[in-house]
Amino acid sequence: MKGIVFSEFIELVEDKFGLEMADNIIEESNLPSQGAYTQVGTYDHTELITLVGKLSEHSGIAVEDLVTLFGEHLLQRFLALYPQFFENVNNCFDFLDTIENKVHIEVKKLYPEAELPSFDSQQSGQSMQLIYRSNRPFSALAYGLIRGSASYFKENIDIEMEDRSSDHKSFVVFTLTKKEDHA
Structure with a gap:
């Protein structure tokens, strides 16, 4: 999975739940990438599953609801990053x-x-x-x-x-x- 997806997820967590929450879920997840994502890098999708699971544990929000929220966030980011897709x-x-x-x-x-x-x-x-x-x-x-x-x-x-x-x-x-x- 491309790094842009991961970096956008971390941005969502920082915006909605705070920088401390983002740091906590990355630290607690013991990820192979250690949560260091580049936009063009490729990472195992299970890292995103792990991060969402940790966010769910901390926030009390169901995993599926968090992933849906992330989809809505991604659409907004795609509008900003790739406006040509909406022309x-x-x-x-x-x-x-x-x-x-x-x-x-x-x-x-x-x-x-x-x-x-x-x-x-x-x-x-x-x-x-x-x-x-x-x-x-x-x-x-x-x-x-x-x-x-x-x-x-x-x-x-x-x-x-x-x-x-x-x-x-x-x-x-x-x-x-x-x-x-x-x-």
Whole structure:
């Protein structure tokens, strides 16, 4: 997993829980990297799982909720770091539709060795089915990215998750439905 993901997680912890909390979870986690991440380095995804677990222990917030929060945070960071991914995109569904065939292609150009999840999407009117597959257990991160995207585009979207994962691989079907805003 690329270092940018780890450094953004540490930034989230520092922002939401404080520098001391970030230092504590890194120290207590006994990580092979010792918590020293570079943006372009590659690290074992289990380090992130360990860090989130320690943060959960200290904060009392469920691991899945923390990973979802991190997904929302990452969407905001991607907006700041990679605004080109959001150009000429007018809504959440259209953005999510670009992940596999636009965003991930550009990421692979920057980081050829990156192991990315796959996002297959199909739109139908006011709904979208987004199929997430990954060798890593981060469907809650994808959920957070989807929520962050809906928030960015100021859209009210119901998100249902059907987890079909097995054997330590994530396979989740997200069903997104746009809700009408009642003024």
